[in-house]
Amino acid sequence: MPHDHLIELLDLDAEVLHEYFHDVIGWVGREATGQPRIVDLGAGSGTASIALARELPGSTVTAVDVSPEMLGHLRSRADALGLGDRIGTVEADLDQPWPDLGPVDVIWAAASMHHMAEPANALASAYGALRSGGLLVIAELDSFPRFLTGTMGEEAELRGHAEAAKRRHEAGLHMHENWGDRMSQAGFASVTERHFDIDLRPPLPAATTRYAQVSLSRMCHGLEGRLASRDLATLEEAIAGLADREDLTVRTERTVWLARR
Template sequence: MNRAHPHTPRHGAQHDHHREHDAGGQAEILDLDAEVLAEHTASIIAWLPLESEPRRIVDLGCGTGAGTFALLERFPGAHVTAVDTSAGHLRLLREKARARGAEGRVRTVQADLDAGHWPDLGTPDLVWASASMHHMADPGRALRSVRELLAPGGLFAVVELAGFPRFLPAHAPENRPGLEERAHAATDAFHAEHVPHRGADWGPMLTAAGFTVEAERTITVDIEGGRSEAVGRYAHGSLQRIRGVAAPALSPEDLAALDELLDTDSPNSLLRRADLAVRTERTVWAARRA
């Protein structure tokens, strides 16, 4: 998710220390997310109802750069301003840009998008926000800030996951069927408090902020683990993070089963399972200033 990881709030000063402390682990998940969902991200960008090829793009909540580089690949004449609150993520993004020979086409800006005043981000033709808007403390204010930012006729693309991806079949693991759903249920209270806008319908909020929603599309994601070895690592890293929140609410039996899945030395490790998949939905809203 060029993108904020669905379980890690990324905007707001109260999370700054946690974010930097956890930057390595979250960055790895963001990179795996980008690799696994690359085809879906490219298809969404190709679908956008653009009137002309954008030259100036802003990637809000860019993470480690999945959206930034997908946009640069699709629009070879474009320049992207990549915005994130994490200095660590932006550092990794700059390293990737140098490795790809694209450093002249990328500018990074560290900013808290929940702040009342945004830094100068230019006048973009396209603003891209993938899995980042639901982390905003005040989404309405953020949407209005985007509206003021856009060039006349510019497009705002909001991409969100319906929820955290599922990886295991319902009957797994064999000793505790349904474990993954119970782990997600155990995190519901945390998410209700920290990411209350996850899974929201952004259409009405965009309209209220002064946009006209020109198009909306929901994409079903179902990627079999056999297509990429990254799926196993993505599942492992993701469920490891879920464990940190879910553990207090799980039964001892469920916690033991989850730990066995996460134990890389176990014969039942997620990294050794052949039945994994990435299952979720992504919705994109394409909007212009009304």
């Protein structure tokens, strides 16, 4: 997927699932103390960096990502919102030795840990970067958003998600890890786990249609040659008709772990 489409998808995810993000960011805000230094690992389009800076007015945020396009988008958004003086960026490949990020008070890693080649090394680096008592927050997807539940496209969408899961497994992504156990093994304490079963029904935010269009188009693009042609045709037909639908739903599951050094 081109970077501009992925940036749009990440921004839409935060907009449509705003209640989930508000809940999690608020939780971190209550657990953090003082005026924390925050690192956002794999910051992507910067939705979390901006939300954390807003939730914690005295904080400073360092957004780390391997993509200069993502970081450029993030800086532009931060500047437009008057947060440019509190949100800095670092371009880095987190599978390589980390740049000096510490000491920091909060490390936030949303949908980024599963991309790490060696999660144990990443957790050790996070532990080393945090102050004593600092927080590590890992948020991961248990399932990717589903939009066609109860419609003619439901079964094709489910088969698409199953095939996409196989593709991620083949690529070596660390999906469905018990990050709480891994955090404990890395030396973190007071691990708390929260599961979010997200089920949004109509009426939904106006951005939901575009969110579904981009998400399902990404699925089709990634599964060409892997998913049965009839299923691809069904999904493409569903995408073409999304603007006229009033029965869209959004279903996904996320798990968040919070631990202290």
